[in-house]
Each structure stands twice: as structure tokens, then as C-alpha cells.
Amino acid sequence: MLVYILRRIIYVIPIVIAVALVCFLLVHITPGDPLVAVLPADASAELAAQMRAAYGFDRPLPVQFGLWIWQALHGNLGTSIASGRPVLAEVTQAVGNTFILAVTASLIGFFFGVFFGLVAGYFRNTWVDKVATSIAVAGVSVPHYWLGMVLVIIFSVWLNWLPAVGMGPGGWSWDWAHMRHLILPAVTMSVIPMGIVTRTVRALTGDILSQDFVEALRSKGLKETQVFRHVVKNAAPTAVAVMGLQLGYLLGGSILIETVFSWPGTGFLLNSAIFQRDLPLLQGTILVLALFFVFLNLVVDIAQASIDPRIKRS
């Protein structure tokens, strides 16, 4: 097991370096001067040169990349051009907020996905299956930013039950004043993982039910509920792995939903970084999100291998 973990970690290192390179290049192929956002329009050439040197934009690209990586390894992702605050502090705060949203959405999506998937797979080709698979297809096909708007129209504008924007007064805490802000964005965000988990679990359940051991269990005289328990046990590892990856997609793809609900997370940060052309912030946010995704992939792989020994050998 240890060998497998080490091998996986060694395999991840070049990916991490390449990801950092992509983040760096992405921002440096940008047309236009990165300092446009901070310099006054009538700034003298000297001031511009001074600023350029201060941010290190005057050095050759490989040197800039090297310095950026070196600083990043020491926990310094530079200073946001727009706000003047350290990028790492801004990103950490935003990641926390996105994390609350994404984890809640994942839990909702996972719960309903597993439920619908099991039911659909177990009662395959009945009306129950048709209803569950239709919900799943709708879940993966719906433009979630639109679904968010529709939910706001229903629950905020018409019924006036839940707030439409923001995450509540002051910092986050798990009380009703804050959690009522979480409901609409989390439900909106949960439809995609719900659809994907439903599809996966439905297919898995079908596969498991057609295996010989199920026949053996039945002929042993087990009740259908007990057989069902075995199906759940066999489907669980894959379902959890799929959900783990979905959590990564939600963390990285929260920008549309955060925009609709003005949720102050990474998506929101990314949005302002893009439109204010705040390159250090943009670079830092993308890097942190991508690295988190790589890390999550690694954890899922290792977790899966520790549950299912067949994976290690391949």
C-alpha cells in the first residue's frame, strides 16, 4: 500500500509543476499591460517603470516563473494589484466560503444521487426507473445559473421565504441567519453531482445485480432487503470516488453560481480578478484551485485503492 501511495505521489509531482507553468503562462500571454489597472492614465514613464520593477514584470519570463514558484513555495503568492492585500489571504478566505457551499451541495447531491440511482437500478425499466433517470438527465442538462435564477424567482421574489443574495451578516457561522442564505445556492449547485451520481449508481446497481454472487445470496435464502444491502456495499466505493471528483469540479466551477447569488467565494474572486485585470490574484486563485483539484484526485485514488485491492495491481 505504501509503495502504491509513494508511486502516486511521485507521479503527481510533474503534474503539479506543469499546472503551475500553465497558470503562469496563461496570465503572461495576456494581451495588454498588467499595470493598466493600477497606473493612473497620465502616469509618467518613470513611475510605470518603477511599478513594473516593483511587481517584477521587467524581468525575463523564465526568471519571473522561477521567482513566482520560489515565493509560492514559501506561502507568498504576491500582492493583489486591485486591493493591495496578499493574494494568499484573499484566496484562503474565499476558498473557505466556496468550501462551505461546495461541500453542502455535494452532500445533498450525493444523498439524492445515491437514492435515485439505487432505486432506478433496482427497479430497472419500470416507471420508477424512468422518473429517476429523467431527473438525472435534467440535472446534468440544466444550465445551473438559470436554475439559480428560477429558484430565486420562486423562493425569494414570489414566496419571500429565502434571501436571494449574499451569505448573511458578518462572518460565517452555522446558525439559521446564515444557513438560510446557503439553501438556494447549495441546492442549485447540487443538481449536477446529483445527476452524475444517479447515472453512475444506476449503472453500478445493474452490473452488481447481474453478477453471480447475487444469485448465490438469493438461493441461500436471503431476504430481498438483505440482498439490497450487499448491492449498496458493493456500489459504495465507486459512488464515493465519483463524488470526490465532483467535489473538485464544484470547487473549481462555482463561479457561475457564486455570481448569481453574490456568494463571496473563489468564483466571485476570480470574476473580479478577471474584470479588474488583477493578474497576481487571477494567477494565485487558479493555481490554488487547480492544486486542490490535483490533491483531491490523489486522495480519491488512494482511498479507492485502500478499499479495493484490485486497483493497486494495475
Add this chain to the structure above:
Amino acid sequence: MSATSDAALQAAPVQKARGYWATVGRRFSRDKVSMVCAAVLLAIVLAAIFAPWLGLADPYQGSMIRRLRHIGTPGYLLGTDELGRDMLSRLIYGGRLSLLIGILPVVLAFGIGTSLGLLAGYLGGAVNTIIMRTIDVFYAFPSVLLAIAISGVLGAGVVNSIVSLTVVFVPQITRVAESVTTSVRNLDFVDAARASGAGAITIMRVHMLGNVLGPIFVYATGLISVSMILASGLSFLGLGTKPPEPEWGLMLNTLRTAIYVNPGVAALPGVMIFAVSICFNMLSDGLRSAMDIRN
């Protein structure tokens, strides 16, 4: 011996076995859900193409005195938007850009990804390593993040959003193409072609392409749904189409402020994105099960 078998052969009715694709086509055309979805998509596409000849109102012509009319107002079947422009006309015209920026990236990525995957899968070795390891790096980014990062860096615009989505989909299609090609390359008929002296390009083009194209195509049709949502999403964020062009994602964005005044009209563009996206998903599912001949 030969006399009897000849006689038997002549007596047997001439019956040509139906080819694989003909069978798939027949199974596909019998699937009611797929046919309904195909009809809906065809209607939307045709309406978008022939929009100028449908006698619609000018999609750019606004009016301050008839802003945000409700759905069903006489003369404005689907109401008017925040600048008083006819919604029915804008929704139909909007299909032109929305479908273009949603479908074109998948088509481009299909071409590029299939070529890369075929090369990597057939040649193997160092070529495979270089192509597939590069692909792995792009896999390290969640697709929405990658699309938004590239679009954000390139700036708003139709071409830029098509480019960014193509970059997102190429790795996914390449990976599928590579794995299908690898599974085909060691089959007997490829060996036979190689033994008969066919060159690498001939083998890839003539013998392998036909066998790998089907699964890749099905996968790509499934991506169109994602692409539609993402493309309109980019416009929704202000990273795609620019006003006053009619485009569903952008319309949804500009109508957001109107949800308190006229929620029905504000939600309409999303219905179009949803409809197109779900139809492509259903079509892809139908195609997949039609190609799964064993069942």
C-alpha cells in the same frame, strides 16, 4: 460434394446481411425519445437559420415605452426585454450565436482530439507519452475553471470563447480516442493490413478510423450539452458575446435585473439553453444504446 453445395447456394435466397451502421440507424430511428429530441433541435436550428425570412420583429430595435411587456401581450407573443426589444425575435435570432458557440468547439475538438488520440494510440511509445502526459496536465484543471481562466485572459468575444472551450474539450476527446485506438490497434485485421504492406497513414485512415470514429462520435455528442451550458455561461459572465447581439446566455444576464418586474420573460432564454442541452443529451444516450447492438 461441390455439386450439392453449389445447388444449395443457388437455391438459397440472395440476402445481404444488413451492415452495422444501417442496423444502428434503424434502431436509432425507432427510438421515440430520440426522434422527438431530433425534431425539436431541427426546428430550433432551422428557425435560427431562416430567422430573417420568418417575418419577425427587428431583434435590435428597442423602445423605451414598451419595456418588459409580459408574455402573451398582443403583438409581443413572448413579451419584450429590458430595452423593449421583441423577445420571440431575440430568442430565435439568439439561436444563431448560441448554437454556434456551443457546437463549434465540440466539432473543432472532435477533429483535433481524434487526430491526436489516433496518433498517440497507433504510434505508442514516445509520441504517446508526450501527447498523453500533456493531456494529463489539462485534466488537472476542472473544466469550468479552465474555460473561464482562458476566456478571462483572452478577453470577451465570440472567437475567444470558442477557442477556450475547444481547449477544454480537446483533452477529453483525445483521451477517449487514444483508449479506443489502443484497443483496436492489436486486432488481427490491423496486423493483416500491416503484413500486406500498408503504411502507417493508410492503416490509420482506412482501417482504424472507421472503427474508432463511432465511440468517439457518441462521446462528442454528449459533450455538446456541456458545451452549450458552458458557452452560454461564459456570455452570462460577460466573457462571451457582447451586447447588443442576441445570445441566450447574454440575454439571461441582462434580464437578471428584471426578475422582480417580469420573472417570466427573464427566465425565457434559460429555457432555450435547457431545451437544446437536454435534447442533445437524450440524442447522445439514444445513439449510445442504438450502437450497443448486443442488447
